[in-house]
Amino acid sequence: MDLLMPFMIGTLFSVSLYLILHRHLFKLILGLILFGLATNLFLFIVGGLTRGSTAIIREQETIPKEPYADPVPQALLLTAIVIGFGIQAFAIVLIRRVYQTFKSNNLNDLRGDRGPEKKKH
Amino acid sequence: MSAHLLLVLPLLVPLCGAIVCLLFWRLERWQALVSGFTQITWLGSTIFLLKRIITDKAISTQIGSWSAPFGITLVADTFSALVLLAAALVGLAVFLFSVYGLDKSRQRYGYFPLMLFLQVGVGGVCLTGDLFNLYVWFEVILICCFALLSLGGTKPQLEGALKYVTINFIASGLLLTGIGVVYSLFGALNLAELALIVREGTHLNLPLLSMASVFFLTGFGIKAAIFPMFFWLPASYHTSPIAISAFIAGLITKVGIYTLIRLFTLVFITDQTFMMPLMAILSGATMVVGVIGAAAQNDFRRILSFHIISQIGYMLMGLAIYTPLAIAGSIFFIIHNILVKTNLFLVSGVVAQYHRTFQLPRLGGVYLQQPFIALLFFVSALSLAGTPPLSGFWGKFMLAKAGFEAGNYLLVTTSLGVSLVTLFSMTKIWNEVFWKSKPRKPSTSILLTQSDRLRIALLYVPVVFLLCCILAIGVYAGPLIELAMRASQDLLHIETYTDTVLGKAR
Numbered sequence: 001m002d003l004l005m006p007f008m009i010g011t012l013f014s015v016s017l018y019l020i021l022h023r024h025l026f027k028l029i030l031g032l033i034l035f036g037l038a039t040n041l042f043l044f045i046v047g048g049l050t051r052g053s054t055a056i057i058r059e060q061e062t063i064p065k066e067p068y069a070d071p072v073p074q075a076l077l078l079t080a081i082v083i084g085f086g087i088q089a090f091a092i093v094l095i096r097r098v099y100q101t102f103k104s105n106n107l108n109d110l111r112g113d114r115g116p117e118k119k120k121h
Numbered sequence: 122m123s124a125h126l127l128l129v130l131p132l133l134v135p136l137c138g139a140i141v142c143l144l145f146w147r148l149e150r151w152q153a154l155v156s157g158f159t160q161i162t163w164l165g166s167t168i169f170l171l172k173r174i175i176t177d178k179a180i181s182t183q184i185g186s187w188s189a190p191f192g193i194t195l196v197a198d199t200f201s202a203l204v205l206l207a208a209a210l211v212g213l214a215v216f217l218f219s220v221y222g223l224d225k226s227r228q229r230y231g232y233f234p235l236m237l238f239l240q241v242g243v244g245g246v247c248l249t250g251d252l253f254n255l256y257v258w259f260e261v262i263l264i265c266c267f268a269l270l271s272l273g274g275t276k277p278q279l280e281g282a283l284k285y286v287t288i289n290f291i292a293s294g295l296l297l298t299g300i301g302v303v304y305s306l307f308g309a310l311n312l313a314e315l316a317l318i319v320r321e322g323t324h325l326n327l328p329l330l331s332m333a334s335v336f337f338l339t340g341f342g343i344k345a346a347i348f349p350m351f352f353w354l355p356a357s358y359h360t361s362p363i364a365i366s367a368f369i370a371g372l373i374t375k376v377g378i379y380t381l382i383r384l385f386t387l388v389f390i391t392d393q394t395f396m397m398p399l400m401a402i403l404s405g406a407t408m409v410v411g412v413i414g415a416a417a418q419n420d421f422r423r424i425l426s427f428h429i430i431s432q433i434g435y436m437l438m439g440l441a442i443y444t445p446l447a448i449a450g451s452i453f454f455i456i457h458n459i460l461v462k463t464n465l466f467l468v469s470g471v472v473a474q475y476h477r478t479f480q481l482p483r484l485g486g487v488y489l490q491q492p493f494i495a496l497l498f499f500v501s502a503l504s505l506a507g508t509p510p511l512s513g514f515w516g517k518f519m520l521a522k523a524g525f526e527a528g529n530y531l532l533v534t535t536s537l538g539v540s541l542v543t544l545f546s547m548t549k550i551w552n553e554v555f556w557k558s559k560p561r562k563p564s565t566s567i568l569l570t571q572s573d574r575l576r577i578a579l580l581y582v583p584v585v586f587l588l589c590c591i592l593a594i595g596v597y598a599g600p601l602i603e604l605a606m607r608a609s610q611d612l613l614h615i616e617t618y619t620d621t622v623l624g625k626a627r
Contacts, residue, residue, distance in 0.1 A: 020287060032290055039294040043301040073304065076253055080297055083260045087293075090267055091286050097271075098279045110280040 005045045012038035023107045025095050032091050036084040040077055047073025124180040127173055128195040130166040131205055131244040135159055139237035149228040153220050156233040160216045163240065164209040167202070174202040175604075178611065179621040181250065189623045190314045194250030196622050199608035200452055201247040203601075204379050207459040208243050210590055211371050212236070214583035218467050219364035221576045222474065227273050227362065235272070236368065239265035246376050250622050252303060252310045255380065256296050259344070263289050266373060269365045270357060281357030288353040292343035299336030303388075306330060313622035316387045316615050334389035334396065338381070345377030347437060348406040351430045355414065358429070359422035359479070363470030366422065370429055371463030375455050378436045382451060385440055386612040393443070400441035401532050408434030408539040415546045421469045421479040424550060425462070428505065431539060432458050438520050438536060442527050448609035450519030453602060457512040457594060461505050464587040468498045471584060472554060474577045475569070481550070486559035495555045497584050502547035504591050507540050512595035515602060 016038055019031030052067035102110055138159025145151040173180060174197060181196035183189060197205075216236070223232060242265060245258030266289075271282035304310060306329055307318050319325070343350040358370045389396070411431025418424045436458070439451025471494050472487055473479055488495040504511035517540060524533035569577075594601050611617045 020291070028287065032287065035291065035294050039297045042298050046301040046305040048305065070308075072310075073301070076300070076304070079253070079257065083257065087260070087264060087267075087286075087290060090264060091290065094267070094271055094279070094282060094286060097274060098283055101274065101276060101279055107283075110276075110283065 002049070005041075005049070009038055009042050009045065012041065025099055025105050025107065028107070029092055029095055033088055036088060040080055040084065043080060044073055044077050047076070122169060122173070124173070124177075125182040127166070127170050128180060128182045128197055128248060129184075131163065131170065131248065132195075132241055134163045134166055135237040135240040135244065138162075139234040139241065142234040142237060143231075146231075147229050149225065149233070152228070152233040156216060156237060157220075159237060160209075160213045164206075164213050167205045167209040170197055171202040171206050174199055178607075179617050181621045190309060190311045193254060194311060194313070194622055195248045196250035196313075196618070197248055198611050198618055198621075199604055200379070200383070200612060203452065203456055203604060203608060204375070204459075205244060205247045207456045208240070208247070208372055210587070211368065211459055211463045212240055214463060214467065214587045215364060215368040215371075217583035217586070218367065218470065218580055221579045222470055223362055223364040224273075227365075230272065232269070232272060232364070235265050235269050239269065239368070243372060243376055246380060250312050252300055252312060252315065256293070256300060259296070259380075260293060262373060262376065263293065266369055269369065270361050272361070272365065275360075277360040281360035284353050285357040288343055288350070292340045292350075295336050295343075296340035299333050299340060302329065302333040302336065306333065311622070312383075312387055313615075313619040317619055317623075319388055319390065320615075330389065331395060334385070337384055337389065338399075341377045341381045341384075342403075345374050345381060346407075346430050346433055348403050348410055348434075351407065351410065351433075354430060355418075355423055355426040358426045359420060363422075363466055363473065367463050367466035367470065370426065370466055371459050374429055374433055375436070375459050378433060378451075378455060381437070382440055382448065382612070386448070387615060387618070397441060397443060400437060401529065404434045404437035404441045405532055405535045406434075407431070407437060408536060412539045412542045412546065416542065416549075419481045421472070421481065421484070421550065421554065422466070423479075424546060425465050425469065428543065428546065429462060431543065432462070432505075434539070435517065435520060435536060438524070438532060441532065442520070442523050442529055444523050444527055445606065445609045445613055446519055446526070447523035448612055449602070449605040450516055450523055452605040452608050453519060453598075454513075454516030456601065456605075457504070457516050457591070460587055460591050460594070461501055461513065464501045464584060464591060465498070465505065467580075467584050467587065468494060468501060471577065471580050472498075474580060481553040483560060484554045485557045486555075488555040490559075493581070494584075497581075497588055498555065499551070500588060501591065502551065504595060506544040506547050508544075510595060512591050512598065515595070515598045519602070519605075 012034055016031045016034035019027045019034065022028065048070055050067050050069040052069065053065065055064045055068040055071045057064050098110065099105065138155055141155045142152045145155065179196065179198040181194060184193040184195060219232065239262060242258050242261035245261060246255060249255050249258055267282060267286050270285055271278055306326060307315060309315050309318060346354040358366050408431050411427050411434060415424045415427035415431065418427060435454050436451050439447040469479060475491060476484055478484060504513045507513035507517040521533050521537065
């Protein structure tokens with residue numbers, strides 16, 4: 001498990017960057033989603049994987065019983081997931097709007113600032 | 122006023138304003154009224170904060186009363202209070218511009234609440250004392266920038282916004298990765314606590330800390346448009362209307378630099394032999410690339426956008442030299458640049474209101490038709506290039522002096538050369554837009570009605586307002602330089618900061 005996770009994160013990062021660099025708009029969406037997943041997973045794994053119980057303090061105790069999982073990375077992760085979800089939702093809507101406006105799936109066709117200028121001259 | 126209230130107000134005021142604006146959805150007159158009231162209150166709250174900081178050096182509060190390393194900390198020192206004040210001044214000016222300078226449909230679809238939410242984010246970044254909260258506040262800024270840049274949905278805007286969203290999403294991912302590494306190294310996220318742990322230096326894993334610092338340098342470097350990662354900025358900033366791009370261009374990249382200076386003086390200080398030459402190279406390259414890029418452009422706003430990049434290099438230069446005077450120079454330069462850059466964008470907006478274009482070949486003769494705006498541009502441009510009595514000079518002077526004292530001659534020479542090219546580039550705008558005679562083409566003759574003229578006359582108000590601020594910090598620079606020196610002393614001797622956050626007991 002400890003060996004598998006880094007490889008998985010690495011694969012996710014490389015696949016997502018490959019997809020983001022792609023010209024196709026839909027692959028850009030996929031790339032963004034995978035990139036978000038990769039960072040979240042990284043945050044979770046570096047925080048330390050501990051098998052055992054949760055960090056809940058039982059009655060008549062002052063500290064939780066070892067071994068317990070650190071709750072902070074999980075809290076960070078939850079926040080990061082929510083934020084990432086919001087941004088991905090915005091990105092998907094934006095990309096859909098781009099597709100509707102330019103009527104093209106290809107990033108190379110998006111020449112918004114140069115297209116109309118050329119026609120005038 | 123109590124410290125708690127002073128620290129919470131800069132966040133609470135724009136947040137409440139934004140929520141009230143949302144209640145007046147599609148009633149843009151009411152939204153403008155609420156927004157204007159909020160901007161003035163925000164400016165007031167930042168002035169009160171700065172006044173308190175001048176007497177107390179730094180104040181902090183714990184939200185929800187959880188004690189320092191565990192709870193959510195808000196902290197303000199001289200640096201953050203100065204940046205907040207500049208942000209509030211710019212916010213007010215851009216608001217005044219937007220009321221008559223922005224089209225009704227954009228106003229109707231949420232311009233005012235989005236701006237206020239953006240200001241909440243800026244306030245949060247300046248005041249937070251926690252690494253993860255810093256990330257969250259940056260996301261608040263980003264999502265508002267995304268929405269503002271694509272507001273209106275014209276073709277160039279969508280193209281620019283797509284690039285902006287993609288690159289900034291990656292930057293945020295890198296930041297999150299860096300935060301993960303820092304947490305796994307130290308088990309702490311509070312900036313003050315991190316600073317103490319790093320300085321204690323026991324069982325410190327230096328290579329891993331450097332790796333984390335590179336994650337932050339890259340992440341915030343993308344947001345601040347530092348040398349290899351600057352290309353998204355000229356692609357997206359010039360596309361949206363001036364009322365939007367002036368605020369984003371004037372402020373958001375500087376907020377990125379603000380965080381870099383904060384983090385690299387507070388937490389990532391250990392590996393100087395590696396970081397300092399890297400910073401020096403990055404800062405020099407940023408200056409040169411920005412200014413060369415500007416020389417090749419033919420659009421008023423694109424030239425100004427490239428100059429943002431070049432000036433980011435100067436701000437990074439202070440961090441590369443890393444002496445008290447250099448960092449004070451950077452701080453002064455940030456304040457100066459927030460005001461001047463916004464003002465230049467607003468001037469280009471006023472010119473475009475008269476002539477309906479930003480293209481240099483199609484502009485001309487503004488000096489004859491509107492001499493007053495030519496004067497306003499002239500002063501701002503000279504200030505940007507750093508001519509002596511104006512504000513840009515003092516920042517550059519401090520940086521150059523610190524560079525010579527530290528023996529960093531190459532970097533100083535580069536910066537002075539870049540200043541000269543900046544002046545050349547401003548001369549180019551001056552020649553093309555203001556000086557040369559207007560090209561005679563049927564498409565460029567625009568008839569302005571009486572009401573249009575009145576409306577544009579009102580747009581002069583924010584420009585003159587910002588120009589007064591620029592002149593004030595230029596001619597009467599002493600107090601601001603003193604404050605900047607104190608801010609840099611506090612950044613380099615962290616006791617003020619850590620004592621305020623963690624309490625004197627430690």
